[in-house]
Amino acid sequence: MTLWSGRVDTEVAQPVWDFLRADDAELLPYDCLATRVHARRLREGGLLSDEELADVETALDWIAVEGAAEPEDEDVHSTIERLLGTVGRKIHAGRSRNDQVAAALRLYVADACLEAVAAIRRFVVAVLTQAEEEAETPMPGYTHLQRAQPVTVGHHLLAWVEMLDRDRDRFRLAADAARPWPLGSGALAGSTLELPPPPGVQLRNSIDAVGDRDFALDYLYACAMLATHLSRIGEEIVLWCTSEFGFVRLPEEAATGSSMMPQKLNPDVAELARGKAGAAIGRLTGLLATVKGLPLAYNRDLQEDKEPVFAARREVRGTLAALEVLVTGIEFDHDRLAEACSDPLVSATDAAEALVAEGLPFRDAHEQVAGQVRDGTFEAPAMPRPRVAPGPADVYAAVAEARSRFDT
Numbered sequence: 001m002t003l004w005s006g007r008v009d010t011e012v013a014q015p016v017w018d019f020l021r022a023d024d025a026e027l028l029p030y031d032c033l034a035t036r037v038h039a040r041r042l043r044e045g046g047l048l049s050d051e052e053l054a055d056v057e058t059a060l061d062w063i064a065v066e067g068a069a070e071p072e073d074e075d076v077h078s079t080i081e082r083l084l085g086t087v088g089r090k091i092h093a094g095r096s097r098n099d100q101v102a103a104a105l106r107l108y109v110a111d112a113c114l115e116a117v118a119a120i121r122r123f124v125v126a127v128l129t130q131a132e133e134e135a136e137t138p139m140p141g142y143t144h145l146q147r148a149q150p151v152t153v154g155h156h157l158l159a160w161v162e163m164l165d166r167d168r169d170r171f172r173l174a175a176d177a178a179r180p181w182p183l184g185s186g187a188l189a190g191s192t193l194e195l196p197p198p199p200g201v202q203l204r205n206s207i208d209a210v211g212d213r214d215f216a217l218d219y220l221y222a223c224a225m226l227a228t229h230l231s232r233i234g235e236e237i238v239l240w241c242t243s244e245f246g247f248v249r250l251p252e253e254a255a256t257g258s259s260m261m262p263q264k265l266n267p268d269v270a271e272l273a274r275g276k277a278g279a280a281i282g283r284l285t286g287l288l289a290t291v292k293g294l295p296l297a298y299n300r301d302l303q304e305d306k307e308p309v310f311a312a313r314r315e316v317r318g319t320l321a322a323l324e325v326l327v328t329g330i331e332f333d334h335d336r337l338a339e340a341c342s343d344p345l346v347s348a349t350d351a352a353e354a355l356v357a358e359g360l361p362f363r364d365a366h367e368q369v370a371g372q373v374r375d376g377t378f379e380a381p382a383m384p385r386p387r388v389a390p391g392p393a394d395v396y397a398a399v400a401e402a403r404s405r406f407d408t
Contacts, residue, residue: 022075024306025068030107031076031100032064037198038095038183045094045195052087059084077101094195096187098210098298105305106178109219112313113175116226119320120168121406124161126328128399128406131157134332135395138341138388139247145239147346150388153332154395161402163229168406170222177218182209188297211297213287216305220284223312227280230319234273237326241267246336251329254322269326273319280315283308344380348373351381 012020039056042048048056063083073079077097081088134153141151183198184190185206240247250265258264290304348369355365372378390398 020074020300022303022306024076024101024303025079026310027076027101027104027108027306028067028079029064030111031080031104032060032067033107034100034103034183035080035091036060037103038100039091041183041195041198042090042093045193047093047193047195048087048090052090055087056084056091059087075101076104094186094191094193095183096185096210096298098187099182099185099206101302102182102185102210102212105309106180106182106215109215109309110175110178112309112316113171113178113219113222115313116171116222116316116320117168117175119317120164120171120226123320123324123327124164124402124406126324127157127160127164128402130327130330130332131155131161131395132399135399136392137332137334137337139337140340140343140346147340147343149349150341150346152388152390152392152395153337154392154399155388155390158395158398158402160229160233163232164226165402165405167222167226167229170225171219174215174218174222178215180209182212185209207297211294211299211302213291213302213305216309217284217287217291220280220287220308220312223316224277224280224284226316227277227319230323231274231277233323234267234270237270237330238267238274241270245340246333247340249331249333251326251331254326254329269322273323276315276319280312283312344378345373347380348378351378354381 036057039048039053039060043050043053060080063080067079067083069076069079070082073082075097077100081091084091131154134157137153138150139153139156140147141149141156181198181200184195188207188210190206237248239245241250250267252265254269256266256268258266287305287308290301294301352362352365352369355368356362360368369378
């Protein structure tokens with residue numbers, strides 16, 4: 001079913017139809033919600049009767065759950081209009097697919113953002129559980145992927161939480177950006193029909209409203225940043241489970257074997273989380289490239305905004321769920337961590353600071369300790385166990401604070 005067939009006498013060629021047809025079925029429940037709002041506007045404007053509105057709302061309840069596209073439907077909008085039957089021929093008065101799709105996509109993106117926030121929270125809870133359990137476990141901290149200073153596993157895992165907290169804020173901002181209501185803009189200049197504005201309307205300019213996809217880009221940016229952070233987390237897990245590091249043991253429910261090498265237990269979840277960041281960044285840059293050259297108002301190019309948004313939502317959902325299983329089941333090898341942390345060189349900074357405490361200028365202390373390291377004569381300061389900063393008490397407090405933060 002097309003919504004423009006009155007203008008074109010001949011049938012569109014099949015290759016053209018296949019090219020133009022939108023794969024936007026995921027918008028169905030959101031377009032039903034926007035259509036419900038518009039139907040009430042039509043009722044208030046005297047263009048639908050009470051009985052017709054009741055029929056529309058009953059049908060939309062069914063369509064949102066059970067509705068399905070047919071090959072002759074060009075997009076989700078024509079699917080809904082077809083399934084509404086006779087009253088569907090009235091429902092498009094005063095609106096265009098331009099403001100209709102903008103409304104549905106905004107609802108979709110806002111919902112996807114809230115879903116991401118909830119999924120991030122579930123993953124963070126798994127990380128915080130491990131951080132609390134490993135609050136007193138020393139490990140080497142790294143810069144340039146070389147041992148630097150002693151920390152604890154708990155403190156390191158809390159760094160993951162900080163990245164994820166920023167991601168959560170980005171999704172909340174993207175949800176807010178998606179909330180302005182574009183219904184009433186029509187194709188680009190409203191309608192001559194006297195219809196009330198949608199409830200809570202924030203329309204400032206109808207031309208911008210139908211062509212604006214900033215909110216979708218904000219969402220894809222949040223997804224790309226989340227994927228980048230999950231990639232970094234995945235990379236650390238990949239390193240930690242190697243024989244060279246040996247810091248963690250993978251849970252078998254979140255690992256795979258090799259089709260050839262019987263001994264292998266592969267960190268495929270962590271690797272794939274790392275690999276998916278490339279596609280996430282590509283979706284953002286792809287839509288930016290699509291939008292950058294478009295004149296106002298709506299252009300058919302914007303049909304290409306949906307696939308990256310739909311794919312991003314699926315990947316966020318799947319990646320966080322799989323990593324939650326991985327992190328929940330991962331086991332830290334305390335003996336191997338203690339061995340790595342006993343490397344005397346990780347106490348070199350402490351030795352320099354001990355000299356500073358005795359009155360030596362820091363640059364002199366730094367040069368003295370560096371010379372000992374270079375000559376192979378450096379000895380770590382005597383202490384019962386490596387000093388870690390912050391200490392376990394600080395980690396326990398930080399875990400509690402983070403739990404409170406993510407419960408809001």
